[in-house]
Amino acid sequence: MPDAQLTSALSHFSTHFNGYIDDLMACLKIPSISALPAHQSDMVNCANHLASHITAIGLKNVQLLNHNDHPSMVYADYIVDSKKPTLLFYGHYDVQPVDPLDKWESPPFEPEIRHDAIYARGASDNKGMFYAQLKALESYLKTSGTLPINVKVIIEGEEEVGSKGLVSGLTKFKDLLKHDALVVSDSPMFSESQASICTGFRGLIYLECHVNAMNHDVHSGQMGGGVPNVIHYCSQCIASMKDPKTNIILIPGFYDDVLAHPPFNATEPVALAHLSQLDDHYRLSDHANNAFFDNIWYRPTLDCNGISSGYINEGSKTVIPNTAMFKLSCRLVPNQDPKTIIQLVSGYIQDFFPSSFNVRVTSLGPLAKAAHVDEKNPYIQAAIQSLETTHKMPILCHGEGGSVPILAEFQDQFNTPLVLIGLNAPNDNIHAPNERFRVSHYKNAIETYIRYLYQIDHSQLNQ
Amino acid sequence: MPDAQLTSALSHFSTHFNGYIDDLMACLKIPSISALPAHQSDMVNCANHLASHITAIGLKNVQLLNHNDHPSMVYADYIVDSKKPTLLFYGHYDVQPVDPLDKWESPPFEPEIRHDAIYARGASDNKGMFYAQLKALESYLKTSGTLPINVKVIIEGEEEVGSKGLVSGLTKFKDLLKHDALVVSDSPMFSESQASICTGFRGLIYLECHVNAMNHDVHSGQMGGGVPNVIHYCSQCIASMKDPKTNIILIPGFYDDVLAHPPFNATEPVALAHLSQLDDHYRLSDHANNAFFDNIWYRPTLDCNGISSGYINEGSKTVIPNTAMFKLSCRLVPNQDPKTIIQLVSGYIQDFFPSSFNVRVTSLGPLAKAAHVDEKNPYIQAAIQSLETTHKMPILCHGEGGSVPILAEFQDQFNTPLVLIGLNAPNDNIHAPNERFRVSHYKNAIETYIRYLYQIDHSQLNQ
Numbered sequence: 001m002p003d004a005q006l007t008s009a010l011s012h013f014s015t016h017f018n019g020y021i022d023d024l025m026a027c028l029k030i031p032s033i034s035a036l037p038a039h040q041s042d043m044v045n046c047a048n049h050l051a052s053h054i055t056a057i058g059l060k061n062v063q064l065l066n067h068n069d070h071p072s073m074v075y076a077d078y079i080v081d082s083k084k085p086t087l088l089f090y091g092h093y094d095v096q097p098v099d100p101l102d103k104w105e106s107p108p109f110e111p112e113i114r115h116d117a118i119y120a121r122g123a124s125d126n127k128g129m130f131y132a133q134l135k136a137l138e139s140y141l142k143t144s145g146t147l148p149i150n151v152k153v154i155i156e157g158e159e160e161v162g163s164k165g166l167v168s169g170l171t172k173f174k175d176l177l178k179h180d181a182l183v184v185s186d187s188p189m190f191s192e193s194q195a196s197i198c199t200g201f202r203g204l205i206y207l208e209c210h211v212n213a214m215n216h217d218v219h220s221g222q223m224g225g226g227v228p229n230v231i232h233y234c235s236q237c238i239a240s241m242k243d244p245k246t247n248i249i250l251i252p253g254f255y256d257d258v259l260a261h262p263p264f265n266a267t268e269p270v271a272l273a274h275l276s277q278l279d280d281h282y283r284l285s286d287h288a289n290n291a292f293f294d295n296i297w298y299r300p301t302l303d304c305n306g307i308s309s310g311y312i313n314e315g316s317k318t319v320i321p322n323t324a325m326f327k328l329s330c331r332l333v334p335n336q337d338p339k340t341i342i343q344l345v346s347g348y349i350q351d352f353f354p355s356s357f358n359v360r361v362t363s364l365g366p367l368a369k370a371a372h373v374d375e376k377n378p379y380i381q382a383a384i385q386s387l388e389t390t391h392k393m394p395i396l397c398h399g400e401g402g403s404v405p406i407l408a409e410f411q412d413q414f415n416t417p418l419v420l421i422g423l424n425a426p427n428d429n430i431h432a433p434n435e436r437f438r439v440s441h442y443k444n445a446i447e448t449y450i451r452y453l454y455q456i457d458h459s460q461l462n463q
Numbered sequence: 464m465p466d467a468q469l470t471s472a473l474s475h476f477s478t479h480f481n482g483y484i485d486d487l488m489a490c491l492k493i494p495s496i497s498a499l500p501a502h503q504s505d506m507v508n509c510a511n512h513l514a515s516h517i518t519a520i521g522l523k524n525v526q527l528l529n530h531n532d533h534p535s536m537v538y539a540d541y542i543v544d545s546k547k548p549t550l551l552f553y554g555h556y557d558v559q560p561v562d563p564l565d566k567w568e569s570p571p572f573e574p575e576i577r578h579d580a581i582y583a584r585g586a587s588d589n590k591g592m593f594y595a596q597l598k599a600l601e602s603y604l605k606t607s608g609t610l611p612i613n614v615k616v617i618i619e620g621e622e623e624v625g626s627k628g629l630v631s632g633l634t635k636f637k638d639l640l641k642h643d644a645l646v647v648s649d650s651p652m653f654s655e656s657q658a659s660i661c662t663g664f665r666g667l668i669y670l671e672c673h674v675n676a677m678n679h680d681v682h683s684g685q686m687g688g689g690v691p692n693v694i695h696y697c698s699q700c701i702a703s704m705k706d707p708k709t710n711i712i713l714i715p716g717f718y719d720d721v722l723a724h725p726p727f728n729a730t731e732p733v734a735l736a737h738l739s740q741l742d743d744h745y746r747l748s749d750h751a752n753n754a755f756f757d758n759i760w761y762r763p764t765l766d767c768n769g770i771s772s773g774y775i776n777e778g779s780k781t782v783i784p785n786t787a788m789f790k791l792s793c794r795l796v797p798n799q800d801p802k803t804i805i806q807l808v809s810g811y812i813q814d815f816f817p818s819s820f821n822v823r824v825t826s827l828g829p830l831a832k833a834a835h836v837d838e839k840n841p842y843i844q845a846a847i848q849s850l851e852t853t854h855k856m857p858i859l860c861h862g863e864g865g866s867v868p869i870l871a872e873f874q875d876q877f878n879t880p881l882v883l884i885g886l887n888a889p890n891d892n893i894h895a896p897n898e899r900f901r902v903s904h905y906k907n908a909i910e911t912y913i914r915y916l917y918q919i920d921h922s923q924l925n926q
Contacts (some may be wrong), residue, residue: 043649202684206779215746220766221665221865223741224794225710225758228748231767231789235701244695247688261731278686282785285680285691285819295688303683304694305781306773311790316669316827318764318865322745326694329781331687354708356748387563402684402781451876 006454008143013135013446020446021439023053023159024131027093028111028120031057034071034270043157046093047072048442059135060139062380070165071157075176079136079150083462087149087419087453088179089137090383090410091130091186092159096124096431103433104215117436125430128437129423130155136449139148148457152179156406159186162366163406170413180461181379181417182410183452185445189422190398194270195391195444197383197398200372202300202331204403205342205363209349211237212358216323221318228254228354230324231309236354240324241345245286247295249302251348255333261298261372266290267299270396296387297399297448301331302345327364331401371418372399380418382459386428386451387421390444392455421448469858471606471919476598476909482582483601484902486516487594491574491583492555497534497557497624498840505622510535513618520597521604522616527632528636528668533628534620536812538639541600542613548924550916551642552884553599553873554593554649555622557864559894567897580594580899588893592648592886593618593901593910599912611920615642619869622649625829626869633876643924644842644880645873646915648908652885653861656879657733660861661883663835666765666795666804667866668826675821677785678772684781691817693787694772700790700815704808705765708749710758712765712809714811720798724761724835729753731860760862764794765808777921790827794864801830832873835862842880849914850884853907884911 013020032046032276033039045062055062059076066072074093079086098108098121106112111120118128140147156166170177190196213230242249249255266275270295277290287295295301309324311317331339346361353359365377373380373396381423387395400420405420423445427437476483481872494508494763496502508526514537518525522539529535537556542549548585561571561584569575574583581591596616617640619629633640674695705712712718729738742751742826750758758764772787774780795806809824818823838860852860863883870881886908892898 127683160863204684204781206781213748215744218745219865220764220768220792221667221794221863223745223759224766224864225762225764226747226755226864227750229705229707229710229766230706231770232701232705233766235698235770236707238695238698239702242692242694242695244699247692258641281678281682282686282690283819284689285676285817287690292689296686299688301683301687303692304698304773305683305780305782306775306777307694307698308771308786310767310769312769312771312788316671316790316792318669319768320669321769324770325775327779328686329683330853331684354747354748383780387554400684401687401689402682 001390005140005144006450009139009450010447012143013139013450017443020131020135021442024128024442025111025118027131027298028122029109031109032094032157033097033210034158034171035097041149043094045072046351047074050074050093054134054153059137065169067165072157073157073166075082075153077152078147079145081150084149085180085456086152086176087181087183087456089151089153090128090182090184091131091133091155091416092126092157093155094127094157094160095127100433103431105434113439115181116440117438118442119434119436121435122359123435123437124424124428125435126159126186128442132442132445133449134181135446136453138445139450140453146333148282148453152177159406166406167409170409174413179414179416182407182414183419184407185423187400187420187422188280188424188426188428190286190396191272191274192427194396194423195378195387195393196396196422197387198400199375199380199397200334200418201400201402201407203336203338203370203408204366204368205330205338206327206329206365207342207345208325208327208362208364210323210324210325210360211353218320219318219320220320223318223325227320230322233353234307234309234324234326237349238304240352241348247301249300251344253344254300257337257340258333259302259335261333264293264297264398266292286416293398296401298333298337300333302328305379331403332370334370334372336370338369366405368403368405369411371407371411373417377417378459378461379419379456382420382455383419383452385455386448389451390447468603468607468611469913472602472913473910475606476602476913480906483594483598484905486583487591487905488574490590490594491585492572494572494879495512495620496560497564497621498560503580505536506557510537510620513537513556517597517616520601522600523895527626528632530628530635536620538616539619540613540615541610543610544613547612548643548919549641550644550646550919551640551790552593552596552614552616553645553647554596554618555589556618556621557620558588558590558624558669563896566905574904579903580901582897582899582907584898585900586900587891588885588898589622589649595886595905595908596646596648596912599692599911599916602909602913603916615640615737622869626895629869630828630872633872637790637876642879644882645870645877646882648886650863650883650885651887651889651891653733653859654737655890659859659885660843660850661799661863661885662838662860664831664833664863664865664867664870666799666801666871666924667829668795668801669790669792669828669834670805670808671788671790671825671827672833673786673788673823674816675786680785681783682781683783687783688873690783692783695787696794697770697772697789698785700737700812701767703815704811712763713809714765716765716807720800720803721763721796722798724796727756727760727861729755737800756861759864762794763796763799764792767791769833794866795833797833797835799833802831829868831866831868834870834874840880840923842882842919845918845922846882846884846915849911852914855909909911
């Protein structure tokens, strides 16, 4: 595709941007809250609205994918040449509930622009962000009548409630969704002003452990010193699994499958500023060190998330409890298999306690594998190029410490590169009152995606 | 006092025992529940009833001691010769609440004899047990018109709610209550059929620890591996304070003031049977070993009584909590000072955590010192003699792992030998529905106390 088509697309986008805002606002008016059964018809309306809009944009093969009783997924594609790369654009049209309603400065489903931001539930997460993808496509289709490369679009309606329809339908729709790279419109910039791309996320396992040391609680005076105290045993077990100062995991074999990764230097000014902000906010103690970003993005963790045993209400009760419960999760890195780690950690805990104890370790799920795309991957390089041209600044490649089960499922099925371009700001109040999407971020997102389609067409991928 | 007087007292007791049961039952009808304000007038009635009864028995100087707004304490004495030893008999006339009422086979304040036991609230704890003391005195006073030695009686009305009046009044009434040995009618036999004497109890401190590692909870994905996890730090702290397998405390200096004690052999048949029963009931694991009774009676302990941090409800929450709370108590042995141990343990905990943490350790009280009387003490030897003659079996001297704050206060003020003759059975349902006192145990208790007064008069104490 010649440069003129890029120029036309950018120019059309530029002159029609106000209309692109209106189109987004029309969708933001539909209260498509997937968690609340009362909004089931709004979910249907939203899917239909999107199908019409995508048809109007000029995408082909528009359809509502249905799987069991799950909300429809909106699908469309535009195939220009089977020899060219195919991107799968992912987004979701369902939104979070809105309580507490009284904290909203304007009604959540009456989108309003103030202070150069669009305020509404879904403004960022995820309607604003996937509309940026759609509007990039529209800018080409309305000018050149075609796209530089092949594009498929899938917009699901259950991301906020676990993506069960998409996960369980991935096999069924595998041929339809076949692609070369998955372009996800659901991740934030590193900071409000730092354009960035996320090159991976960590996996997850979550265990609940119940330890029973005796048949009954006992009186700490009558029996203390002659009975096993389950809190002390559990403390010893937990203490033996990790050094809290370094967060290094001490379970033999835990790191066996961990691959080397390029270290991220926390002394880069943008990282340093962010770390210092986090430290101010959270008080991270000695943990706010040069290894901080390595530790939260590229290294696995083991963290107790909760513990409970014995008497925890006001005052004193002289009891030695017979049971304890603790919850424990691990963030995993690429090449670590969640099931293997569950077996390793469960086995370690089971073996730790005396044989007279009853120990029950349960996986609470969902399991998620980690994913990582190399910065040198051409799909990432094209994204970096597009971002640099749009934002006119060096682009930060960063990891994400959290886990994204639906993307892990895509990885499992397709094993294609993930492209997670940061679109909104970390402080855009997603899942909270006064969710917003800055107008400038919406604009930059559309421009980036327009350039991205062009970059892919002009990269080594298309030689 | 000649043997004839002992013989007369025993004979009078024997022929009047049915009356002694009736007298106890009259007192058991008064619902003197100290914890419930609705029973305040019953408390007054009970104190007055006892004062009349003690006067009728023939004790002198009967008075109701009042201190601030606390329930009256019933006092009386009978001084025969200032050169003779003076025993202070201790008991309490207040009883526990009765719920759950529907579990009682007969109404708690309508005492009833069935299966050779008196069933009522307070039958054992403590009306039945201090009536045994009163009836022993009565048996002498009604026959010889005097007692072998000096006796004082104090019966308080707040034992079940912390003995605050007696504790705070001990200085005020110190001269009145002056004595050579404290004879407490508030301890059980080692087992239903094993006559015994308790030669001491352990002290107590109780701490609550709040540990704050960060200003806020964090997301275990976004920040995990880069932040301090308070559960792991607390686990490390708790694990470092005690070896859970041996219950040996690892805080430097903890055992500095602990004195040697004569080891108690858990392989004695009666101990072995008891230990095996406990093991069956509680499942004590490897802790049910030869050192068991040493550990629960004569060694100090450190036990976490409760711990709570993070998410403990159903399901998974990917949180790294910023605070944790744990409760911790120590049982102490003679020569360990509660305040010193509080400082030692609090200081250890404070010093354990990084300086950026906020750590707050609070003593919840009540503090109690331990007490121990040597088996060779003549007051104990006289008790052993009296028990042996009454029960016609070898007497077991044992410790008590629990703490008795009021007796620790007496120790502090008077530092006199404690005589804790086991009177009721451990399975007499004190503090529970269907509390009882076996008729045979009431009888044995009275006989033992009759013989005890005689033994003291004929011991080296009275040479």
